[in-house]
Amino acid sequence: MSTTQTQQITPQLRQWIVDQAQAGHGADAVLKSMLASGWKEDVAIEAMESTLQGHIEQQAVQQGLPAAIPVPDPKLAESPLYLDGGDRQVCVLQAMYSPRVVVFGGLLSDEECEALIELAKPRLARSLTVATKTGGEEVNADRTSNGMFFQRGENEVVRTIEARLARLLDWPEENGEGLQVLHYQPGTEYKPHYDYFDPAEPGTPTILKRGGQRVATIVMYLGEPEKGGGTTFPDVHLEVAPKRGNAVFFSYERPHPSTKTLHGGAPVLAGEKWIATKWLRERRFE
Ligand code: PD2
Ligand code: ZN
Numbered sequence: 001m002s003t004t005q006t007q008q009i010t011p012q013l014r015q016w017i018v019d020q021a022q023a024g025h026g027a028d029a030v031l032k033s034m035l036a037s038g039w040k041e042d043v044a045i046e047a048m049e050s051t052l053q054g055h056i057e058q059q060a061v062q063q064g065l066p067a068a069i070p071v072p073d074p075k076l077a078e079s080p081l082y083l084d085g086g087d088r089q090v091c092v093l094q095a096m097y098s099p100r101v102v103v104f105g106g107l108l109s110d111e112e113c114e115a116l117i118e119l120a121k122p123r124l125a126r127s128l129t130v131a132t133k134t135g136g137e138e139v140n141a142d143r144t145s146n147g148m149f150f151q152r153g154e155n156e157v158v159r160t161i162e163a164r165l166a167r168l169l170d171w172p173e174e175n176g177e178g179l180q181v182l183h184y185q186p187g188t189e190y191k192p193h194y195d196y197f198d199p200a201e202p203g204t205p206t207i208l209k210r211g212g213q214r215v216a217t218i219v220m221y222l223g224e225p226e227k228g229g230g231t232t233f234p235d236v237h238l239e240v241a242p243k244r245g246n247a248v249f250f251s252y253e254r255p256h257p258s259t260k261t262l263h264g265g266a267p268v269l270a271g272e273k274w275i276a277t278k279w280l281r282e283r284r285f286e
Pocket of ligand 2: 193194195217263
């Protein structure tokens with residue numbers, strides 16, 4: 001019989017944990033008190049984590065925030081230096097919890113970066129953004145790059161990268177939008193924005209029909225500018241350098257600014273910036 005079956009986490013215990021937290025007792029003190037009352041350590045930790053997480057979520061929804069949904073979550077609990085991308089070990093260079101941002105090193109080879117750029121070049125056109133009023137697409141002065149989309153699984157290099165991302169991020173390939181390649185020349189940028197769809201906008205219900213909310217983004221750097229062009233997170237004053245082969249991943253568990261995932265592509269000051277972006281949805285993207 002497992003420990004969790006021998007010690008039941010009752011509603012009374014959950015209420016007691018919430019009361020302790022509200023009275024200002026820290027996690028260590030609450031755990032110590034539970035251990036002294038005979039709770040097994042793994043049951044006590046699980047009870048505290050799940051209870052407090054549930055309580056925070058309940059409070060958030062009561063305050064009018066959209067409910068949290070599952071998001072891709074690279075397995076970083078034990079702070080590994082590398083994560084398995086299937087055909088490649090990918091370095092974890094930096095991880096932040098709020099916003100959830102992870103910087104990866106060596107996600108793509110130089111040859112893969114070059115191949116994506118060359119395949120994209122003949123198909124580039126001025127980038128569009130979602131027209132929030134209608135759910136369609138429009139040219140937007142906030143986004144001055146040129147870009148194109150590959151179909152999911154369109155060619156071998158795209159298939160290889162999509163499989164690697166699915167493994168690395170533990171998220172189904174079919175939930176990904178097509179890989180998008182973007183080219184920024186000097187002076188061009190992508191002003192700070194959120195990648196999720198605003199539930200208050202009239203076009204959002206139409207957009208959500210194709211696979212639900214966006215829940216995460218990974219921006220992969222294919223070509224390095226000489227100056228500028230970092231990916232910025234203004235709420236936390238973070239700027240990620242656009243180093244070829246590296247990538248920045250971030251997730252957002254609710255379509256709300258409380259995720260602190262406001263982000264932008266800073267203006268390129270010299271040279272050219274090339275990236276590939278993959279936006280991940282809640283469900284299969286059709
Ligand atoms: O080019 C970037 O760094 C960037 C910045 C913000 C890309 C995106 N957003 C995106 O593709 O969503
Ligand atoms: Zn974005």
